Amino acid sequence: MHPADTRTAILETSARLYADLGYSAVSMRDVASAMGMTPANLYHHFKNKDDLVHETVTHVFAEKTEPIAEMLEAESRDADRLDLFVHHFVRLLTGDRVFFRLLVRELVDGDEGRLGDLAHTVLERPFRLVSGLADIRQPEEERFLATVSMIGVILGHALLAPLLPHLPGGHAGFADPTSIANHISAALRHAAASDLETK
Amino acid sequence: MHPADTRTAILETSARLYADLGYSAVSMRDVASAMGMTPANLYHHFKNKDDLVHETVTHVFAEKTEPIAEMLEAESRDADRLDLFVHHFVRLLTGDRVFFRLLVRELVDGDEGRLGDLAHTVLERPFRLVSGLADIRQPEEERFLATVSMIGVILGHALLAPLLPHLPGGHAGFADPTSIANHISAALRHAAASDLETK
DNA sequence: GTCTATATTCCGATAGAC
DNA sequence: GTCTATCGGAATATAGAC
Numbered sequence: 133m134h135p136a137d138t139r140t141a142i143l144e145t146s147a148r149l150y151a152d153l154g155y156s157a158v159s160m161r162d163v164a165s166a167m168g169m170t171p172a173n174l175y176h177h178f179k180n181k182d183d184l185v186h187e188t189v190t191h192v193f194a195e196k197t198e199p200i201a202e203m204l205e206a207e208s209r210d211a212d213r214l215d216l217f218v219h220h221f222v223r224l225l226t227g228d229r230v231f232f233r234l235l236v237r238e239l240v241d242g243d244e245g246r247l248g249d250l251a252h253t254v255l256e257r258p259f260r261l262v263s264g265l266a267d268i269r270q271p272e273e274e275r276f277l278a279t280v281s282m283i284g285v286i287l288g289h290a291l292l293a294p295l296l297p298h299l300p301g302g303h304a305g306f307a308d309p310t311s312i313a314n315h316i317s318a319a320l321r322h323a324a325a326s327d328l329e330t331k
Numbered sequence: 332m333h334p335a336d337t338r339t340a341i342l343e344t345s346a347r348l349y350a351d352l353g354y355s356a357v358s359m360r361d362v363a364s365a366m367g368m369t370p371a372n373l374y375h376h377f378k379n380k381d382d383l384v385h386e387t388v389t390h391v392f393a394e395k396t397e398p399i400a401e402m403l404e405a406e407s408r409d410a411d412r413l414d415l416f417v418h419h420f421v422r423l424l425t426g427d428r429v430f431f432r433l434l435v436r437e438l439v440d441g442d443e444g445r446l447g448d449l450a451h452t453v454l455e456r457p458f459r460l461v462s463g464l465a466d467i468r469q470p471e472e473e474r475f476l477a478t479v480s481m482i483g484v485i486l487g488h489a490l491l492a493p494l495l496p497h498l499p500g501g502h503a504g505f506a507d508p509t510s511i512a513n514h515i516s517a518a519l520r521h522a523a524a525s526d527l528e529t530k
Numbered sequence: 531g532t533c534t535a536t537a538t539t540c541c542g543a544t545a546g547a548c
Numbered sequence: 549g550t551c552t553a554t555c556g557g558a559a560t561a562t563a564g565a566c
Contacts, residue, residue, distance in 0.1 A: 156353055280505075281487070284487020288484055
């Protein structure tokens, strides 16, 4: 169909722009200009702006989430899998700002259809993994909320990271991915231990 | 100066539009049209679009965060304060989608200056409160990360809420604010208890 | 596959009457 | 304080040559 090179290059350029500025703030002219081409040429590769946005998001999510899912399914010990998941998910969210910002934009602005896509392509596999590690004796709602908390606390850290230097006692050094991942891993182990004791 | 009525009405209309669609997707014409007035008239009340956006965000944050800060400072028992904070913060983030969406947009898109404002007006008081309740024997970095986790997990829940119906085993009923707040409160109590035991 | 050229609509912002 | 009228430019998108 289209030569993969140009099309992919456009997707990666637009991904960076959309992530940084938001979909509606980035014009077709902006993307074309960043690519060193004419706006009209974009319409040869993509039907319209909505199409470019949708293809961009799909491309980024597919590209970034496949390796982490594979890695998770290669590890077999439950405790190690949770640890592995936390470290990789923290690193993905805090280290790849294009992926993270597009994810948050989809979470905030996505309609039902796009949220469904997002759930399926990005969050379903991690969700099943974490959910499978939760205490099976808990009632269903508790397990579900616990899973949302684990993924949510990582999202929350990534979202609050740029704010840390402005908070009392904070500085940018606290946003170090390894520190964050170790802290969350420890907290989750504590929570799991506490669950066992109180049952 | 300006009659407070019209100006405030504009701010609340633009807050709803900006929260739902994002700043750059909402034109001055859109705001004027929703107000039943002329775009030119907006420029009598606000210098330009940047000014309207900034005043809108400031207005919403000031209006929504004052009551919660007052409530927190009225309660004196630490355990109750944490519980109270969790319940009110969850209710604010999951119940007021205008406030929540503007908060996330500022966190994602805000430049250094706006992040500073945000930290000061919205998150500094809750942060000090939660931080003050953390185990004082922990090293500084641990206490700081624990505080970020507590606020972050609430943010994460609010961010993931629209996604829950699309996740395996999930339905919209799991987004009930009281359930979420109770779950987080319990998790934080467990974590605190676990901290005491392992020291 | 990329360009020039252009149609059409929309945008932020201002001047000036009432 | 709100309006009409309008400017200059930027937006999405298309037609058609190379």
